[in-house]
Amino acid sequence: MNEILAVILIIVIIIIFNNLNAKIRKLEKEVSDLSAKINRTSSQEEMIHENIPTDKTVIFQQTTAQEIQTRESSQSDHKTPSTSPQKDRLGPVLDFLKQNALTIIGIFTLVLGIGYFVKYAIDKNWLGETARAGIGLCTGAGIIIIGHFLRKNYAVFASIITGGGIAVLYFTATIAFREYHLFSQNTAFVITSIITVISILLSYYYKSEVLIIFSLLGGFSAPFMISTGQSNYLFLFIYLSLLNMGMLAVTFLQHWRSVGWTAYIFTSLYLLYWTSEQPELLSILFYLISYVIFYIFALQDYFRKNILSVADILMLALINFTSIIGLVYTFRELGYEPVIIFPAAFAILNIFLFLREYGRKNFGISYSVFAGITVSLITIAVALQFKTHLITSVWAIEATLLLFIWKKTGHTIFKTCFYVLFPLVILSQITTWTQYLDTHTLSVIFNPVFLTSMVTVASTVINLYLLKTQEDTKQKEGYFLENLITIVSFGIIYTALLLEIIYHIYDKPWAAVTAVGLLFSIFYIFALLLFRKKIGINNELQVALIYLFLLLITINTSVSASSVVSAILSKKLQSVFYYMHLLQWIPFIYVYLAIIPSSGFYKSKISYWALCIAFITAISSEFHHLYVLTASHDVIHSYKVKEHFNILYLPIIWTVLASVLIYLGLRKNIQEYSKIGFVLVGVTILKLYTYDVWQMDNISRISAFIALGIILLLSSFTFQRLKNIIRNMVDKKDNNEESKDL
Template sequence: MEFTLIIILIIVVLFIFNNLNSKIQRLEKKISELTQTFPEKSEQLTEKKIAPQNGNQEAAFKTSFENTVHLQETEIKPQKDWVTPIFDFFKQNALTIIGIFTLVLGIGYFVKYAIDKNWIGETARVGIGLAIGVGIIVIGHFLRKNYTVFSSIITGGGIAVLYFTTTIAFREYHLFTQNTAFVITCCITLFSIVLSYYYKSEVLIIFSLFGGFLAPLMISTGQSNYPFLFTYLTVLNIGMLIIVFLNNWKSVGWIAFFFTNIYLFYWTSEKTEIISICFYIITYIIFYIFALLDYYKKNILSSWNILMLILINFSSIIGLVYIFNKLQYEPVIIFPIIFSFVNGFLLFKEYRRKKFGINYSVFAGITISLLTAAFALQFKTHLITSVWAIEATLLLYIWKKSGHSIFKICFYVLFPLVIIAQIFTWVKYLDSQNLEIILNPIFLTSFVTAITTFFNIFLLKNYSEKETTSFFENLFSVVSYTVIYFALLLEIIYHISEKPAAIIWNISLLFSIYYLFILLLFRKKLEISKTLQTGFIYLFILLLINHVSFSGLSLVSGILVKKISINYYFLHLSYLIPFVWTGWKIISQTDFFKGKFSYWVIGFILTFVISFELYHLYILGNAKNLSQSYSLIKHFNILYLPIIWAVLASIFIYIGLKKDIPEFNKVGFVLLGIMILKLYAHDVWQMDNVSRIIAFIILGIILLLSSFTFQRLKNIITNLVEKKNESVEDENSQSQ
């Protein structure tokens, strides 16, 4: 009953389709007759122009000008990017693709239903599948003249049915052996390639290529026979190369490259064998020729050709060097050197021809990158991290030279992977022991990443000619400088890891302060944006506060308990060099003081640093052990700290008046108020009589001297202003 109902539905659908097709054909015929009957009117309608009327010359001129501008805009309109044709194809053929996919699924469900009802046996099931596949291909054949793309998709669906039917016949029903199944799939692949070449259909060859590369997976039994597999893939890639040479279908080569590398890397990681080197070299030759086809035909390299050259060189290096490292063969740099000579030959060819365009830059960049990778690998750097870092810089360099955005996109995809790989490299510090200083694989890998990242910053800066820097460029700069920072810091921490925690923390913060200081010192040469300069200054201040307070206190405690040498405190004080230089030279030359808040920050950090360092020196100079320091701390806070704050407050007020900076005046008076509040609310009740007398006398003298100085300064400033006003009035009277 169900089978009869399905037959009836199919007949009804075919009947409706036949009627619709007949109506469409009649409509097309009428349109063709109308076009032939009125050719002149059709041309007049399509080629009608706007003619100026008498007395309307201004409108005519305006129309002519607008048409000219429109024509110029049409001429200079940039070409669509490579993604647009793909989306256009899927948008225009979405129903066809979904339809053939649905049809294949429907046939599959129908066959399953028939199997469940025991209508057909295993051999009959395979026969039905093959017959349906051939039938779909025949339908596509008859539709190819009027519906080229549609027929290609239909034919591709038929080929897919043949592949899946063969797979099911082998894996599920065991109707023939693996060798027989492999021969059948090869025949299907060969048939589909010949058919696609005959039809001149790129869509069909893509279907065929997918089937050809997926066929080994379809008939796999789980037993690895990689030499046989890659012999088959090599034959398939050679066929691909011939087709690309004849029809220039570049998408075919990219699909083949993608699948071939997946198979190669899987083989290399699962079962590392020396014979795989042969297939790596063969694959390198095939796809290198594929990338250079346009170069030998037209002496040009498109963006996709350049990208293929980069990928085939560096993917081959990764696989080959991995095999050499795994099997412990030497030297590991042999293949990067050989590949650099290959590219160097093409570079020399361009040099002889005196053509220093994009081709020359590409071959030069690849050759230098391969030699750099060879030296890096010779020093036992980590393979993936080093190769990816060099490859990312090469992509950025070629983007700068060629202007093709595809290299920029690839760089932004690869650079995060470089950072991830570098993080995994840094993790190896935890398990490594007795590494040499600098000359160890982890730091050398970090050094390669740091150098390439540094070049990336300059390449991006030199490429952009904009005056303003975007958020993304600032983010990239921050990430890049952070990578360089950790590359150096982690090496330092590893070699001082046996020291006390206070020393490790102190040296780490000291390095961080100097690193930011160097960035700020060379900010103009590094072309660091003003936004980043301000951010670096605030980060510098935060690190300084941490270094002076927590790190300094832990260092003083360690010295008092005799675990740390006093020399480390003098090393700790070396931060004063970048601190003074930054405050004196750098901050004054940046946009840091544009906001009023910055003056409060400067006032706070000066008070903080001076108070803490005098406190450290007082403790180290008077305490003999840790327990004795507790009473000295209380004495310093009560007696000396108010005096220090009073002196600093006076200095801030003096600078504010002299330099006419009201914010410094406010800082000074606020600090003075805090000192007086602390003195009268807390300190005075904790002092003994002698200390109270000394404190009040010293503070009184300081305040009186400060007040006297301010009055004198105020009078001087008032006199200068009056004299200036008088001179201006005299000049005005003389001019009148």
């Protein structure tokens, strides 16, 4: 019963379609007759006007021509030559999908319907295995024939229909081999190859780019379809090489760029999977064959018209670096040397192209691209010779190359690719740094981890240089992202150097490791501040670095130096570690005198407090540590010495510093200095009367009060003199102004 209903439904659909088709043909005939009649009428009117021109017509034509010329000139005046509309790369694809979505869904549904019908026939035992395969092949061929007859009037529709027929042929051959075992694997491969060749020939004959994409998808999927789980890579890549050569021939004849990119993506996936699963010397041959094929593909327009498009440049960059990754990885896994033979060979090829441009005195985009690729390949060769990590080095250099090409060409796609690749470089570099934890026999500097870090650091420095632009030319769009990349880049350089230093002193006491790390951090930030203009650090980042610098100075002098002193007294460290710590005063004084005044650091009132707290802490701590080192014999004795210093000498130091701050505040008319000075005096007095007095003996108490009293009186006397001097200067200035007025 169900079968009868299905047949009746199909017959009804055919009758309805036939009636609609007849009506459409009738409507098409009426439209064509009407358009022919309109054309005849318009041609007769044109002949009449040409034979009998009037003065009004001439005047109207002249006036119209003047209006058009005026409108065009006004439009050209309002156009800005610097801003050209960006080409919408996804527009054609979206238009294609909008216009042909129903066709694509329809052919897909038809293929599924045929498949379900065949399955239903199999379940009912209507067909044997051979008949099933025959029906599938005949159905696919029938669909292709239908597409052939529709190609003249409905080109895109016919291409999609033909692609669906090719898909039916592929799936039929696959099912016949894997499910029914009607023929061997070699026979199945020959059949799928014939289908691929036929589809490519049809694509070329129909001049259909859509159809050849379908053909390539089927051609690259065929090995999966007929796979038995056994790895026959020789057979596979001979087939892929032949397929790529056919692709190359078609692109030369029809200039279809999407065909080459489709082939490149599938070929790279196959090669990289083979390399990772089973590295073989045979894969090197196919890497080189693929390299030559896709390099020729990328240079088609260059040799024809001496131009390189965006897609060509991107293909040149990708094929170089993906090939190097696969080749070098295979060589290293198999234990062959030297691995630099591949980047060196690729560099020689690009040198010829570079010299070709140089000899023609053509210093345009092609010259810059070949120069950049050549330098990148030579850099990779040198890096690999020093046993650096492959992925990290190649990605870092490739990211720099993409940024360089963006700088030379102005095409934003290369900058976008850099933004995508840069986080991968960071993640790969972090993975490389983890190897510091796994091995304990790395040599100083000349070890794979640090040399890889140096490659990343070098590429990062070049990135910063390429991203550096003048403030007035920076666009708001992308400004935040560039700032973020700048900060991360500084972090990469800092981490790379710090980890190498810590790795080689990790066996020292923790106090020494901390002291060296903090001292390096202080000098690193000092270097950034010293060369802030050359490396393009903006004012906001500069102020943030100064705050971080002051924080590190405070931590280093108060916490780290104290642990170093304890380690020295306990004979775990030499005294040189503390004297090395005193080197921090060189950048501290320079930053205070030369960098802070011109940095805009004093725009905020809190900056005075941050600077004074760091300075007071540093001075107090240094006197404290020096006193403990000179007056203590061991760690136990140092506790009494520290207590004696805190009670007797620290209030005196704070009082002197408070007096200096108050003096500076009055001298430079900066209220914040005076406020900080008075706060410090208050803290000193509060500490003296609430704690220190009760811990002193009589002699120390008398000495402390006398010394503190003398200092306060001298400070007060100095302030009074200073106030009188300032008052006299103001009065003298007012008198001079009054005399001038008289």
